[in-house]
Amino acid sequence: MMGRRRSGGVAMAVAALLLLAAAAASASPASTLEGFQPLSKIAIHKTTVDLHDSAYVRATPALLGDQGEDTEWVTVKYGWANPSADDWIAVFSPADFLSGSCPNPSRYPGEPLLCTAPIKYQWANYSANYLYWGKGSIRFQLINQRYDFSFALFTGGLENPKLVAVSKPISFKNPKAPVYPRLAQGKSYDEMTVTWTSGYDISEAYPFVEWGMVVLSGSGAAATAPARTVGWREPGFIHTAFLRDLWPNKEYYYKIGHELSDGSIVWGKQYTFRAPPFPGQNSLQRIIVFGDMGKAERDGSNEFANYQPGSLNTTDRLFIEHCLSTVDRKHQPWLIFAAHRVLGYSSNSWYADQGSFEEPEGRESLQKLWQKHRVDVAFFGHVHNYERTCPLYQSQCVSGEKSRFSGTMNGTIFVIAGGGGSHLSDYTSAIPKWSVFRDRDYGFVKLTAFNHSSLLFEYKKSSDGKVYDSFTVDRDYRDVLSCVHDSCYPTTLAS
Template identity: 25%
Template sequence: MTRKFSMLRVHASIVSLIYITLVSILCATVPSEATRWKNPPVRNSRMNRFHDGELMDHGMAVNMTRMIGGDHVLRNDLFSTINRRRLASCSTLYPYVAIKTDAVGALADVQVVTVTVSGVNNPSARDWIGVMSPSNASSDICPNSAALYLQTGDTSALPLTCHYPVKFKFLESDPGYVPCSNPTCQQMVAGVCVIQTCSGSVSFRLINIRTDLTFVFFSGGLTSPCVITATAPLSFANPKSPLSAHIAAVDSTGTQMRVTWVSGSNIPQLVAYTGGTATSIITTFSPAQMCSQVANPAQDFGWHDPGYIHTAVLTGLTPSTSYSYYFGSAEAGWSKSTNFSTPPAVGASSVRAVIYGDMGKAERDNSTIHYSEPGSITVVDALAKRNDYDLIFHNGDISYATGFLVEWDSFLELITPIASKVAYMTTIGNHERNFPDGVSVYTKWDSGGECGVPYETYFPMPTPGRDKPWYSYASGPIHFTIMSTEHNWTAGSEQYNWLQADLAAVNRTVTPWIIFMGHRPAYSTYTAALDVLLGAPVDPNFPPQIEPLLLNGKVDFAVWGHVHNYERTCAVYNGTCLGLPTKDSAGFDTYNNAAYKAPVHAVIGTAGFVLSDPPTNNLPPWSLVRVKDYGYGYIQGDITHLNVQFVSATTGGVGDQFSFTR
């Protein structure tokens, strides 16, 4: 009897395999209209990229928006027609399947939810659970999604669904799933189980992204995903919650600070702080403000409603002082109270700053997302344990959302423990701005269609204007000049002229030190295969344009990102060392800038993205130190000394240290 039923199971498996093969073929060939999801209304019928009136029309050849049932629904018709394919139903292969969660009621702002799938008769290592939001987002298969992932530089395997999942996990992460360690008998014959099924569970850490969500069970892997079943929609208890505050300096006085946060409410909210209150100004962005010449993730399967971005300026503050604050409203709810510190005012005797680039985000629940940056959690957690810095500079490649807009929420939530405490100043990078839209300096696809809009909305800096993301800021004895390597930097351009004037105007009696920052480096020894996708680390046209500015302005220290390791140079100009540091008995390097020679350059692109191996052979004389480790630059400046360390976030040790004197 047992032998007969064993043979029956074998035959059933063969039949199932044939059926799965047929279904997979159908999944790739049967077309249909994909499920659509509603987007926020487009504020202007023109393709205005920036909502403050700077309109940039692109003369689209296809209809990018159309009205359906009175709502504005973003759509690139040509792209959708070619790309979208309907999934054949796989549910008949799983007559006993069920899915459930342990969530009770609406979701909190942060909540871990365990999802259990049971009744699976053919468990596979290719089975996965995706978090889809909104809950009516399309789970159809879209083969061309692979190209849209790749254009941002992400070469990992990701789901080819028509709407990007917030995150996902393979069920094999439950060690009992594939081997069916805890089988359930579904049918008995003469006391013998003839049909048994398997189960598995995975847990997700969810944050409040305002829109409802559902957990979808897929078979067929990532390239041919078939929907087996899904949970009922889950909503957040308060989609209007004020969340993810970060602080920025408004000017160099230390008497004003900007607080920016996200909420699902478009009604003005308050910041209540020690000594006063401030009312928020509200903004947001729509799909029509993204890049619009060609199909891109930000306008299509990567779009997610950003809610409303609130920003308020706190005034009447005292430099180098701690303040308590909370924000929100009676209508949306209130945040918890926390503290921030104002930075030292310009001309103060000392300041301490952290500098890094290329952070991004990763998931604390080990789920998979597009462009996961594994070191980001390590760096944030290391900095959260310190309280000995006055401000942070994030030098480009901020979130790596690159058109998958829900990941901005993930990034903002990740940095809250540090960005809500001190001024978090930013630089635009290639993954915020670049796209072949005729506006970017570099016409790669790095931003996934964002073209700087989410970045400038989430991180308002003291710049000259919209889409002019260069500025300067001073604290203590240091003047910081920040450029955009993604906007025109050639001689005579608006940015070039501004940089030249800014450096010329620095009062070296008040701020004896100048630190210059931009994302793409002027010096790096690194090369990689991804250069084909993202371009060479150093644009050969860049140093001849920028180096004369730095030399004439007597910039002490130039800091870059973009390359995912740490590297320090001599005092270098035009590829030639003009000055070497002196070493003490402990090997500590000192540059004597009383006899200024040229800037010292450092690449610090070590805050999260997968690290790059620095070369070890045929090194140019100007490359003095190279480190492969997650970490950050830590700077202490006073009137006579500028001390710099590269600190490992993994060990807390110092990977490099040097000093400038004058």
């Protein structure tokens, strides 16, 4: 979840287009063996209950978030007389998963005993020597999602779960606390939005953001629970506030809060951000670029360890053209394009097998626009590795230079930065001429704009934070204006 966030790099003297913002990770047809959601393997409807006196599950601490934390590690100790490799520990939230009846109102024979699935689980012998001693200890990381938790010991594996012990419930001190503020740039350089989650309906408490010296109201959006459903989780209330008329490049603090009817205030944590610069203002700007962030659990438990199907939206060519054509390159010198799926170039093996080295027909309708409007770098995800091309137009390298680009720009550099954490993708064995650097590993890109004419690109591995690929671009406004293939009038590179 969100940590302290200094977002100086949210907006820079760069026009960045974020398209096809698919939240989910990859779902390429090459990955048919993957994609089983770990929780879906649990046959929870077959559960039987056989509580044993010798079996126990204990979780500590009993009170989470005592110091206002919104995430906390819990130690779960468990044991019983008949340990087996099929035993597993489940985390339930809400805690009371046993007494509730299943939703079928007419009650049919054989109706499942449990209609609530765990939110995560781990094998009991994940703890060393569990099979020998019949007891173990596992740590789970829990986040405040407005409900209490309980822990259960099952035997019989995931296919035929038999419940043998349940812990006492534990909960966060204030389950409704406002949590996880997300910052985003507003519609202009001097506006930021803060979006957060709480358990407070807008009629119960007044949501607001305190920032700088000004208190600004937010708006609450209610989410309604389906009347009787299984596996549905109350998402809480989502609030969004607009922080407007920000002074360029100035640091602000902000703090979310809810005022209750008795006048008391429930505060979130305090965070800071740096407002974007005025467009064209000389300033150092840095951004991080990565795609396809994995969803594996930090505590090693089985939850969203894999991906869910992604979605490809329809691009609105007019929208893209409008975005690109309204950039004032004198004041917004660096033009960065970003999309989720590969509309540029990738030597990922699946795309190579297709013969397209991209999403089919991805770049065909866009490359003239990128060339005409002189896009410096285009980023894509969906393919989970790193790859950087030469400056490129119509599949042809337009420069032999690899690391220090200067003067007139005559093609776009395409970058796959999909190593955010999802499973890694393979390359084709034959390396295309346009492919300058490939790395099948987890990593991210850091862009540093020192000023209007000097840009540093760095690719770093997540494992050690060191730079493994980099290049610089040095050029002036006139270099962006000069005519190259198809930027002023159509030509072809075919030979």
